[in-house]
Amino acid sequence: MDKKRIWEAIRPYVMVLPAMTGIILFVIYPVIYLIQLSFYKYNLMNKDRSKFIGFDNFTQIFTREDFYKALSNTVVYTVGVVVLTMLLSLLIAIWLNKKTRFNAVVQAGIFTPHIISIVSVALVWMWLMEPNHGILNFLLKAIGLPPSSWLQSSNTAMLSVIIVSVWQNIGYYTLIIVAALQSVPPSIYEAAALDNASRFKMFYKITLPLISPQLFFILIIMTIGSFKVFDTVKIMTAGGPNNATTTLVYYIYEFRTNSIGYASATGVVLMAIIAILTFIYFRLLSKRVHYQ
Protein backbone atom coordinates (compact mmCIF):
# COMPACT_ATOMS: atom_id res chain seq x y z
CA MET A 1 0.00 0.00 0.00
CA ASP A 2 2.76 2.43 0.90
CA LYS A 3 4.60 1.57 -2.23
CA LYS A 4 1.55 2.59 -4.22
CA ARG A 5 1.36 5.97 -2.48
CA ILE A 6 5.00 6.71 -3.19
CA TRP A 7 4.51 5.76 -6.83
CA GLU A 8 1.49 8.04 -7.08
CA ALA A 9 3.52 10.93 -5.69
CA ILE A 10 6.40 10.54 -8.09
CA ARG A 11 4.37 9.42 -11.10
CA PRO A 12 3.82 12.89 -12.60
CA TYR A 13 7.53 13.59 -12.39
CA VAL A 14 8.36 10.32 -14.10
CA MET A 15 5.89 11.17 -16.84
CA VAL A 16 7.34 14.59 -17.59
CA LEU A 17 10.92 13.42 -17.14
CA PRO A 18 11.69 12.40 -20.77
CA ALA A 19 10.23 15.63 -22.12
CA MET A 20 12.03 17.76 -19.56
CA THR A 21 15.30 15.94 -20.19
CA GLY A 22 14.99 16.82 -23.87
CA ILE A 23 14.08 20.42 -23.20
CA ILE A 24 16.77 21.01 -20.59
CA LEU A 25 19.45 19.22 -22.56
CA PHE A 26 18.73 20.78 -25.95
CA VAL A 27 17.24 24.18 -25.17
CA ILE A 28 17.80 25.45 -21.64
CA TYR A 29 21.34 24.19 -21.11
CA PRO A 30 22.49 25.34 -24.58
CA VAL A 31 21.24 28.85 -23.81
CA ILE A 32 23.34 28.94 -20.64
CA TYR A 33 26.28 27.40 -22.49
CA LEU A 34 25.86 29.99 -25.27
CA ILE A 35 26.07 32.84 -22.79
CA GLN A 36 29.14 31.25 -21.20
CA LEU A 37 30.81 30.79 -24.60
CA SER A 38 30.20 34.42 -25.45
CA PHE A 39 32.72 35.42 -22.74
CA TYR A 40 35.47 33.20 -24.11
CA LYS A 41 37.95 33.12 -26.90
CA TYR A 42 37.16 29.50 -27.61
CA ASN A 43 39.80 27.09 -28.84
CA LEU A 44 38.16 24.33 -30.83
CA MET A 45 41.29 22.18 -31.01
CA ASN A 46 42.08 22.32 -27.35
CA LYS A 47 39.28 23.28 -25.04
CA ASP A 48 41.61 23.91 -22.12
CA ARG A 49 43.38 26.66 -24.02
CA SER A 50 40.15 28.65 -24.30
CA LYS A 51 40.55 32.05 -22.72
CA PHE A 52 38.09 34.02 -20.64
CA ILE A 53 37.97 37.48 -22.16
CA GLY A 54 34.98 39.07 -20.43
CA PHE A 55 32.96 41.39 -22.62
CA ASP A 56 35.56 41.65 -25.38
CA ASN A 57 33.42 39.75 -27.86
CA PHE A 58 30.57 42.16 -27.27
CA THR A 59 32.68 45.30 -27.59
CA GLN A 60 34.04 43.79 -30.78
CA ILE A 61 30.53 43.19 -32.12
CA PHE A 62 29.45 46.75 -31.57
CA THR A 63 32.52 48.24 -33.21
CA ARG A 64 32.48 46.07 -36.30
CA GLU A 65 30.98 47.42 -39.47
CA ASP A 66 30.07 44.00 -40.81
CA PHE A 67 27.87 43.38 -37.78
CA TYR A 68 25.94 46.60 -38.38
CA LYS A 69 25.66 45.63 -42.03
CA ALA A 70 24.17 42.25 -41.03
CA LEU A 71 21.89 43.90 -38.50
CA SER A 72 20.62 46.53 -40.94
CA ASN A 73 20.14 43.87 -43.63
CA THR A 74 18.05 41.87 -41.19
CA VAL A 75 15.99 44.92 -40.30
CA VAL A 76 15.42 45.78 -43.97
CA TYR A 77 14.45 42.19 -44.67
CA THR A 78 12.11 42.05 -41.68
CA VAL A 79 10.38 45.34 -42.40
CA GLY A 80 10.04 44.44 -46.08
CA VAL A 81 8.63 40.99 -45.42
CA VAL A 82 6.30 42.07 -42.62
CA VAL A 83 4.84 45.08 -44.44
CA LEU A 84 4.42 43.37 -47.81
CA THR A 85 3.05 40.13 -46.37
CA MET A 86 0.61 41.95 -44.09
CA LEU A 87 -0.74 44.15 -46.86
CA LEU A 88 -0.99 41.47 -49.51
CA SER A 89 -2.42 38.77 -47.27
CA LEU A 90 -4.99 41.21 -45.89
CA LEU A 91 -6.04 42.12 -49.45
CA ILE A 92 -6.18 38.51 -50.60
CA ALA A 93 -8.05 37.47 -47.46
CA ILE A 94 -10.72 40.11 -48.02
CA TRP A 95 -11.01 38.96 -51.61
CA LEU A 96 -11.31 35.31 -50.53
CA ASN A 97 -13.67 35.91 -47.66
CA LYS A 98 -16.58 33.97 -49.08
CA LYS A 99 -17.15 30.31 -48.62
CA THR A 100 -17.30 29.20 -52.23
CA ARG A 101 -15.76 26.14 -53.82
CA PHE A 102 -13.55 28.30 -55.99
CA ASN A 103 -12.15 30.08 -52.96
CA ALA A 104 -11.38 26.79 -51.25
CA VAL A 105 -9.32 25.78 -54.28
CA VAL A 106 -7.52 29.13 -54.33
CA GLN A 107 -6.79 28.82 -50.61
CA ALA A 108 -5.29 25.38 -51.05
CA GLY A 109 -3.25 26.76 -53.95
CA ILE A 110 -1.78 29.77 -52.20
CA PHE A 111 -0.96 27.63 -49.20
CA THR A 112 1.13 25.16 -51.24
CA PRO A 113 4.39 27.15 -51.14
CA HIS A 114 4.23 27.20 -47.35
CA ILE A 115 4.62 23.44 -46.99
CA ILE A 116 7.38 23.11 -49.60
CA SER A 117 10.97 23.06 -48.43
CA ILE A 118 12.70 26.40 -48.66
CA VAL A 119 15.38 24.55 -50.63
CA SER A 120 12.94 23.86 -53.46
CA VAL A 121 11.37 27.27 -53.25
CA ALA A 122 14.76 28.98 -53.38
CA LEU A 123 15.97 26.87 -56.31
CA VAL A 124 12.80 27.43 -58.35
CA TRP A 125 13.01 31.17 -57.80
CA MET A 126 16.70 31.24 -58.66
CA TRP A 127 15.75 29.71 -61.96
CA LEU A 128 12.88 32.18 -62.47
CA MET A 129 15.23 35.04 -61.60
CA GLU A 130 18.10 33.82 -63.78
CA PRO A 131 19.18 37.04 -65.57
CA ASN A 132 19.67 35.68 -69.12
CA HIS A 133 17.25 32.79 -69.48
CA GLY A 134 14.95 33.26 -66.49
CA ILE A 135 11.28 33.68 -67.10
CA LEU A 136 10.90 36.83 -64.99
CA ASN A 137 13.18 38.81 -67.25
CA PHE A 138 11.39 37.36 -70.26
CA LEU A 139 8.11 38.68 -68.84
CA LEU A 140 9.67 42.07 -68.06
CA LYS A 141 10.88 42.35 -71.64
CA ALA A 142 7.53 41.18 -72.98
CA ILE A 143 5.76 44.11 -71.33
CA GLY A 144 8.46 46.52 -72.38
CA LEU A 145 10.37 46.89 -69.12
CA PRO A 146 14.13 46.63 -68.76
CA PRO A 147 15.38 43.27 -67.37
CA SER A 148 16.61 43.12 -63.80
CA SER A 149 19.73 41.43 -62.53
CA TRP A 150 17.76 40.15 -59.51
CA LEU A 151 20.07 38.20 -57.21
CA GLN A 152 23.24 39.16 -59.06
CA SER A 153 23.33 42.81 -58.11
CA SER A 154 23.71 44.19 -54.62
CA ASN A 155 20.96 46.71 -55.38
CA THR A 156 18.27 44.16 -56.10
CA ALA A 157 19.43 41.04 -54.24
CA MET A 158 17.72 41.83 -50.95
CA LEU A 159 14.48 42.78 -52.67
CA SER A 160 14.60 39.48 -54.57
CA VAL A 161 15.04 37.51 -51.35
CA ILE A 162 12.16 39.46 -49.79
CA ILE A 163 9.90 38.66 -52.76
CA VAL A 164 10.58 34.95 -52.36
CA SER A 165 9.87 34.98 -48.62
CA VAL A 166 6.68 36.97 -49.05
CA TRP A 167 5.55 34.60 -51.79
CA GLN A 168 6.17 31.60 -49.56
CA ASN A 169 4.41 33.03 -46.51
CA ILE A 170 1.36 34.76 -47.94
CA GLY A 171 -0.80 31.64 -48.01
CA TYR A 172 -0.38 30.92 -44.33
CA TYR A 173 -1.15 34.44 -43.15
CA THR A 174 -4.02 34.81 -45.60
CA LEU A 175 -5.68 31.74 -44.11
CA ILE A 176 -5.27 33.05 -40.57
CA ILE A 177 -6.83 36.36 -41.62
CA VAL A 178 -9.65 34.60 -43.48
CA ALA A 179 -10.40 32.62 -40.31
CA ALA A 180 -10.40 35.87 -38.36
CA LEU A 181 -12.68 37.62 -40.85
CA GLN A 182 -15.16 34.78 -40.69
CA SER A 183 -15.36 35.05 -36.93
CA VAL A 184 -16.74 38.59 -37.19
CA PRO A 185 -20.50 38.32 -36.62
CA PRO A 186 -22.46 39.39 -39.73
CA SER A 187 -25.04 41.18 -37.61
CA ILE A 188 -22.51 43.96 -36.95
CA TYR A 189 -22.17 44.61 -40.68
CA GLU A 190 -25.93 44.54 -41.10
CA ALA A 191 -26.32 47.16 -38.40
CA ALA A 192 -23.63 49.31 -40.02
CA ALA A 193 -25.29 48.92 -43.42
CA LEU A 194 -28.51 50.25 -41.95
CA ASP A 195 -26.56 53.31 -40.83
CA ASN A 196 -25.40 53.79 -44.42
CA ALA A 197 -21.75 53.34 -43.51
CA SER A 198 -19.41 53.26 -46.51
CA ARG A 199 -17.51 50.05 -47.25
CA PHE A 200 -14.23 51.67 -46.41
CA LYS A 201 -15.58 52.98 -43.14
CA MET A 202 -17.00 49.57 -42.27
CA PHE A 203 -13.61 48.01 -42.90
CA TYR A 204 -11.73 50.63 -40.95
CA LYS A 205 -14.13 50.94 -38.02
CA ILE A 206 -15.41 47.38 -37.67
CA THR A 207 -13.34 44.76 -39.44
CA LEU A 208 -9.90 46.06 -38.57
CA PRO A 209 -10.50 46.47 -34.82
CA LEU A 210 -12.24 43.11 -34.60
CA ILE A 211 -9.46 41.18 -36.29
CA SER A 212 -6.68 43.13 -34.58
CA PRO A 213 -5.76 40.31 -32.14
CA GLN A 214 -4.95 38.05 -35.06
CA LEU A 215 -3.11 40.83 -36.91
CA PHE A 216 -1.15 41.48 -33.76
CA PHE A 217 -0.29 37.81 -33.48
CA ILE A 218 0.84 37.73 -37.11
CA LEU A 219 2.98 40.81 -36.58
CA ILE A 220 4.82 39.16 -33.71
CA ILE A 221 5.47 35.77 -35.23
CA MET A 222 6.40 37.25 -38.58
CA THR A 223 8.89 39.70 -37.08
CA ILE A 224 10.51 37.06 -34.92
CA GLY A 225 10.49 34.59 -37.80
CA SER A 226 12.08 37.14 -40.13
CA PHE A 227 14.84 37.89 -37.68
CA LYS A 228 15.86 34.24 -37.90
CA VAL A 229 16.07 34.18 -41.69
CA PHE A 230 18.85 31.96 -42.96
CA ASP A 231 17.93 29.25 -45.47
CA THR A 232 16.77 31.54 -48.28
CA VAL A 233 19.89 33.63 -47.98
CA LYS A 234 22.25 30.67 -47.75
CA ILE A 235 20.89 29.01 -50.87
CA MET A 236 20.06 32.00 -53.06
CA THR A 237 22.88 34.43 -52.44
CA ALA A 238 25.28 33.08 -49.80
CA GLY A 239 25.11 36.52 -48.22
CA GLY A 240 26.26 38.28 -51.36
CA PRO A 241 26.75 40.06 -53.57
CA ASN A 242 29.06 42.24 -51.52
CA ASN A 243 27.38 41.24 -48.22
CA ALA A 244 24.14 42.82 -49.47
CA THR A 245 22.09 39.93 -48.07
CA THR A 246 24.14 38.84 -45.06
CA THR A 247 21.62 38.56 -42.25
CA LEU A 248 22.28 37.99 -38.55
CA VAL A 249 21.89 34.21 -38.54
CA TYR A 250 23.97 33.94 -41.70
CA TYR A 251 26.59 36.12 -40.01
CA ILE A 252 26.63 33.78 -36.97
CA TYR A 253 26.77 30.79 -39.29
CA GLU A 254 29.85 32.16 -41.03
CA PHE A 255 31.73 32.60 -37.76
CA ARG A 256 30.63 29.27 -36.27
CA THR A 257 33.87 27.40 -36.93
CA ASN A 258 36.65 29.95 -36.63
CA SER A 259 35.42 32.23 -33.87
CA ILE A 260 33.01 30.31 -31.71
CA GLY A 261 33.14 32.88 -28.91
CA TYR A 262 32.36 35.75 -31.26
CA ALA A 263 29.60 33.81 -33.00
CA SER A 264 28.09 32.92 -29.62
CA ALA A 265 28.16 36.53 -28.51
CA THR A 266 26.31 37.47 -31.70
CA GLY A 267 23.86 34.70 -30.87
CA VAL A 268 23.30 36.26 -27.46
CA VAL A 269 22.67 39.62 -29.13
CA LEU A 270 20.17 38.01 -31.50
CA MET A 271 18.41 36.32 -28.59
CA ALA A 272 18.24 39.64 -26.76
CA ILE A 273 16.80 41.37 -29.82
CA ILE A 274 14.10 38.72 -30.18
CA ALA A 275 13.25 38.99 -26.48
CA ILE A 276 13.07 42.79 -26.61
CA LEU A 277 10.91 42.72 -29.74
CA THR A 278 8.44 40.37 -28.13
CA PHE A 279 8.34 42.54 -25.03
CA ILE A 280 7.87 45.85 -26.87
CA TYR A 281 5.14 44.41 -29.02
CA PHE A 282 3.25 43.17 -26.03
CA ARG A 283 3.62 46.43 -24.13
CA LEU A 284 2.91 48.90 -26.91
CA LEU A 285 0.43 47.07 -29.02
CA SER A 286 -1.61 45.25 -26.44
CA LYS A 287 -3.16 48.59 -25.52
CA ARG A 288 -4.33 49.13 -29.06
CA VAL A 289 -5.59 45.66 -29.68
CA HIS A 290 -9.24 45.07 -29.11
CA TYR A 291 -9.93 41.75 -27.50
CA GLN A 292 -13.52 40.63 -27.75
Added chain:
Amino acid sequence: MVFIFPFLWMISTSLQTFEETLAFPPTWIPAWPQWINFVEAMRAGPFLTYARNSLIITFSIIILQFIVMIPAAYAFAKYKFAGKEIIFALVLLAFMIPGQVTFIPVYLMLAEWGVINSLLPQIIPFMANAFGIFLLRQYFMQIPQEIIESGRLDNASEFKIIMKIMIPMSMPALATIALFSFVSHWNDYFWPLVMTDSAQVRPLTMGIAMLRETEGISNWHIIMAGNVVLVVPILIVYLFASKQIVKAFVYSGIK
Protein backbone atom coordinates in the same frame (compact mmCIF):
# COMPACT_ATOMS: atom_id res chain seq x y z
CA MET B 1 -1.85 31.13 -60.59
CA VAL B 2 1.02 33.21 -59.24
CA PHE B 3 1.42 30.61 -56.51
CA ILE B 4 1.21 27.49 -58.62
CA PHE B 5 3.03 28.64 -61.74
CA PRO B 6 6.59 28.37 -60.35
CA PHE B 7 5.96 24.70 -59.58
CA LEU B 8 4.52 24.00 -63.03
CA TRP B 9 7.52 25.76 -64.50
CA MET B 10 9.78 23.59 -62.33
CA ILE B 11 8.16 20.45 -63.73
CA SER B 12 8.30 21.75 -67.28
CA THR B 13 12.00 22.63 -66.94
CA SER B 14 12.75 19.25 -65.44
CA LEU B 15 11.60 17.66 -68.71
CA GLN B 16 13.38 20.02 -71.10
CA THR B 17 16.65 19.60 -72.90
CA PHE B 18 19.56 21.89 -72.07
CA GLU B 19 18.96 23.78 -75.35
CA GLU B 20 15.30 24.25 -74.51
CA THR B 21 16.17 25.85 -71.19
CA LEU B 22 18.19 28.47 -73.09
CA ALA B 23 15.59 29.10 -75.76
CA PHE B 24 14.07 32.50 -76.26
CA PRO B 25 11.09 32.80 -76.03
CA PRO B 26 10.98 30.08 -73.34
CA THR B 27 9.75 26.60 -74.12
CA TRP B 28 6.49 26.20 -72.25
CA ILE B 29 5.92 22.55 -72.96
CA PRO B 30 8.96 20.41 -73.75
CA ALA B 31 8.81 18.95 -77.28
CA TRP B 32 9.99 15.57 -76.11
CA PRO B 33 9.93 14.93 -72.33
CA GLN B 34 13.47 14.23 -71.16
CA TRP B 35 12.95 11.63 -68.46
CA ILE B 36 16.68 11.10 -68.66
CA ASN B 37 17.09 14.32 -66.60
CA PHE B 38 15.84 12.46 -63.57
CA VAL B 39 18.34 9.68 -64.12
CA GLU B 40 21.09 12.27 -64.48
CA ALA B 41 20.02 14.08 -61.32
CA MET B 42 19.91 10.81 -59.39
CA ARG B 43 23.39 9.94 -60.63
CA ALA B 44 24.83 13.18 -59.28
CA GLY B 45 24.77 11.95 -55.70
CA PRO B 46 23.76 9.07 -53.46
CA PHE B 47 20.08 9.89 -53.71
CA LEU B 48 18.82 6.61 -52.33
CA THR B 49 20.88 7.28 -49.23
CA TYR B 50 19.53 10.83 -48.98
CA ALA B 51 15.96 9.63 -49.33
CA ARG B 52 16.47 6.86 -46.80
CA ASN B 53 18.01 9.34 -44.34
CA SER B 54 15.10 11.74 -44.79
CA LEU B 55 12.63 8.95 -44.07
CA ILE B 56 14.52 7.64 -41.02
CA ILE B 57 15.01 11.11 -39.56
CA THR B 58 11.44 12.25 -40.10
CA PHE B 59 9.75 9.12 -38.79
CA SER B 60 12.11 8.65 -35.84
CA ILE B 61 11.40 12.21 -34.75
CA ILE B 62 7.63 11.74 -34.98
CA ILE B 63 7.66 8.44 -33.08
CA LEU B 64 10.04 9.71 -30.41
CA GLN B 65 8.02 12.88 -29.97
CA PHE B 66 4.86 10.88 -29.38
CA ILE B 67 6.48 8.64 -26.80
CA VAL B 68 7.83 11.66 -24.95
CA MET B 69 4.93 14.04 -25.42
CA ILE B 70 1.88 11.98 -24.50
CA PRO B 71 2.79 11.15 -20.87
CA ALA B 72 4.09 14.68 -20.31
CA ALA B 73 0.94 16.29 -21.68
CA TYR B 74 -1.18 13.92 -19.59
CA ALA B 75 0.71 14.77 -16.40
CA PHE B 76 0.44 18.51 -17.10
CA ALA B 77 -3.26 18.25 -17.89
CA LYS B 78 -4.54 15.83 -15.27
CA TYR B 79 -2.21 15.72 -12.25
CA LYS B 80 -1.46 18.20 -9.51
CA PHE B 81 2.14 18.19 -8.38
CA ALA B 82 4.57 20.54 -6.71
CA GLY B 83 6.54 22.64 -9.18
CA LYS B 84 4.16 21.99 -12.06
CA GLU B 85 3.89 25.68 -12.99
CA ILE B 86 7.64 26.17 -13.07
CA ILE B 87 8.22 23.03 -15.10
CA PHE B 88 5.52 24.02 -17.55
CA ALA B 89 7.01 27.50 -17.83
CA LEU B 90 10.21 25.81 -19.03
CA VAL B 91 8.20 24.13 -21.78
CA LEU B 92 6.82 27.49 -22.92
CA LEU B 93 10.28 29.02 -22.77
CA ALA B 94 11.68 26.20 -24.89
CA PHE B 95 8.94 26.88 -27.41
CA MET B 96 10.18 30.44 -27.85
CA ILE B 97 13.93 29.85 -28.17
CA PRO B 98 14.85 29.13 -31.79
CA GLY B 99 17.44 26.60 -32.93
CA GLN B 100 19.15 29.35 -34.91
CA VAL B 101 20.29 30.80 -31.60
CA THR B 102 21.41 27.64 -29.83
CA PHE B 103 22.94 25.60 -32.63
CA ILE B 104 26.55 26.33 -31.68
CA PRO B 105 26.38 25.01 -28.09
CA VAL B 106 24.24 22.06 -29.18
CA TYR B 107 26.82 21.25 -31.83
CA LEU B 108 29.70 21.42 -29.34
CA MET B 109 27.80 19.24 -26.88
CA LEU B 110 26.98 16.60 -29.49
CA ALA B 111 30.55 16.72 -30.76
CA GLU B 112 31.75 15.94 -27.27
CA TRP B 113 29.42 12.97 -27.14
CA GLY B 114 30.97 11.87 -30.42
CA VAL B 115 27.73 11.63 -32.36
CA ILE B 116 28.26 14.35 -34.96
CA ASN B 117 28.10 13.00 -38.49
CA SER B 118 25.45 10.45 -37.86
CA LEU B 119 21.70 10.57 -38.00
CA LEU B 120 21.46 11.09 -34.22
CA PRO B 121 22.18 14.85 -34.06
CA GLN B 122 19.37 15.31 -36.56
CA ILE B 123 16.92 13.34 -34.42
CA ILE B 124 17.47 13.60 -30.66
CA PRO B 125 17.46 17.41 -30.31
CA PHE B 126 13.84 17.26 -31.49
CA MET B 127 12.63 14.51 -29.16
CA ALA B 128 10.84 16.96 -26.90
CA ASN B 129 8.39 18.97 -28.97
CA ALA B 130 7.49 21.88 -26.70
CA PHE B 131 4.80 23.14 -29.03
CA GLY B 132 3.29 19.64 -29.26
CA ILE B 133 3.23 19.22 -25.49
CA PHE B 134 1.48 22.56 -25.16
CA LEU B 135 -1.11 21.77 -27.83
CA LEU B 136 -1.81 18.27 -26.55
CA ARG B 137 -2.12 19.48 -22.97
CA GLN B 138 -4.81 21.94 -24.06
CA TYR B 139 -6.60 19.11 -25.80
CA PHE B 140 -6.30 16.69 -22.88
CA MET B 141 -7.69 19.33 -20.52
CA GLN B 142 -10.88 19.43 -22.56
CA ILE B 143 -11.49 15.71 -22.08
CA PRO B 144 -13.93 15.49 -19.16
CA GLN B 145 -12.55 14.30 -15.85
CA GLU B 146 -15.62 12.01 -15.43
CA ILE B 147 -14.51 9.77 -18.26
CA ILE B 148 -11.12 9.29 -16.64
CA GLU B 149 -12.69 8.71 -13.20
CA SER B 150 -15.01 6.05 -14.56
CA GLY B 151 -12.01 4.34 -16.08
CA ARG B 152 -10.28 4.41 -12.73
CA LEU B 153 -13.36 2.94 -11.06
CA ASP B 154 -13.10 0.04 -13.48
CA ASN B 155 -9.61 -0.47 -12.11
CA ALA B 156 -7.95 0.55 -15.33
CA SER B 157 -4.29 1.49 -14.92
CA GLU B 158 -3.22 5.01 -15.87
CA PHE B 159 -1.35 3.50 -18.80
CA LYS B 160 -4.53 1.88 -20.00
CA ILE B 161 -6.47 5.12 -19.56
CA ILE B 162 -3.95 6.90 -21.76
CA MET B 163 -3.99 4.17 -24.39
CA LYS B 164 -7.75 3.51 -24.43
CA ILE B 165 -9.24 6.90 -23.61
CA MET B 166 -6.86 9.80 -24.05
CA ILE B 167 -5.19 8.77 -27.31
CA PRO B 168 -8.36 7.75 -29.19
CA MET B 169 -10.15 10.88 -28.03
CA SER B 170 -7.38 13.24 -29.11
CA MET B 171 -6.74 11.88 -32.58
CA PRO B 172 -7.30 15.27 -34.32
CA ALA B 173 -4.65 16.91 -32.13
CA LEU B 174 -2.24 14.02 -32.59
CA ALA B 175 -2.72 14.08 -36.36
CA THR B 176 -2.13 17.82 -36.36
CA ILE B 177 1.13 17.47 -34.47
CA ALA B 178 2.31 14.56 -36.62
CA LEU B 179 1.62 16.41 -39.88
CA PHE B 180 3.28 19.52 -38.55
CA SER B 181 6.38 17.55 -37.54
CA PHE B 182 6.47 15.72 -40.83
CA VAL B 183 6.33 18.88 -42.92
CA SER B 184 8.86 20.80 -40.87
CA HIS B 185 11.44 18.01 -40.52
CA TRP B 186 11.12 16.69 -44.07
CA ASN B 187 11.77 20.23 -45.27
CA ASP B 188 14.46 21.15 -42.78
CA TYR B 189 17.69 22.46 -44.21
CA PHE B 190 19.38 24.48 -41.47
CA TRP B 191 19.87 21.74 -38.88
CA PRO B 192 21.34 19.05 -41.17
CA LEU B 193 23.56 21.72 -42.69
CA VAL B 194 25.18 22.65 -39.40
CA MET B 195 25.17 19.17 -37.85
CA THR B 196 26.60 17.01 -40.64
CA ASP B 197 29.34 17.12 -43.20
CA SER B 198 29.15 13.89 -45.12
CA ALA B 199 26.68 12.79 -47.77
CA GLN B 200 26.13 9.44 -46.07
CA VAL B 201 24.07 10.95 -43.25
CA ARG B 202 22.46 13.89 -45.02
CA PRO B 203 18.78 14.16 -45.99
CA LEU B 204 17.22 14.93 -49.38
CA THR B 205 17.00 18.68 -48.81
CA MET B 206 20.78 18.87 -48.46
CA GLY B 207 21.27 16.53 -51.39
CA ILE B 208 19.17 18.70 -53.69
CA ALA B 209 20.81 21.90 -52.48
CA MET B 210 24.20 20.35 -53.23
CA LEU B 211 23.02 19.31 -56.68
CA ARG B 212 23.40 22.91 -57.69
CA GLU B 213 27.05 22.85 -56.74
CA THR B 214 27.80 19.55 -58.48
CA GLU B 215 25.79 20.40 -61.60
CA GLY B 216 27.14 23.90 -61.97
CA ILE B 217 24.84 26.87 -62.27
CA SER B 218 23.65 26.33 -65.83
CA ASN B 219 22.17 22.83 -65.80
CA TRP B 220 18.80 24.00 -64.61
CA HIS B 221 16.95 21.09 -66.21
CA ILE B 222 18.90 18.63 -64.02
CA ILE B 223 18.55 20.77 -60.89
CA MET B 224 14.80 21.08 -61.43
CA ALA B 225 14.52 17.32 -61.93
CA GLY B 226 16.13 16.79 -58.52
CA ASN B 227 13.85 19.43 -57.10
CA VAL B 228 10.77 17.61 -58.38
CA VAL B 229 11.93 14.53 -56.44
CA LEU B 230 12.08 16.58 -53.23
CA VAL B 231 8.73 18.32 -53.71
CA VAL B 232 6.59 15.42 -54.89
CA PRO B 233 6.34 13.47 -51.58
CA ILE B 234 5.14 16.57 -49.74
CA LEU B 235 2.73 17.44 -52.55
CA ILE B 236 1.25 13.93 -52.39
CA VAL B 237 0.80 14.19 -48.62
CA TYR B 238 -0.75 17.61 -49.15
CA LEU B 239 -3.08 16.30 -51.84
CA PHE B 240 -4.49 13.69 -49.47
CA ALA B 241 -4.45 15.72 -46.29
CA SER B 242 -4.68 19.33 -47.46
CA LYS B 243 -7.72 20.09 -45.30
CA GLN B 244 -6.08 18.61 -42.23
CA ILE B 245 -2.74 20.31 -42.93
CA VAL B 246 -4.26 23.72 -43.51
CA LYS B 247 -6.32 23.28 -40.36
CA ALA B 248 -3.23 22.20 -38.43
CA PHE B 249 -1.25 25.26 -39.47
CA VAL B 250 -4.03 27.74 -39.01
CA TYR B 251 -5.08 26.19 -35.71
CA SER B 252 -1.55 26.38 -34.36
CA GLY B 253 -1.42 29.95 -35.56
CA ILE B 254 -4.57 31.09 -33.84
CA LYS B 255 -3.69 29.43 -30.53
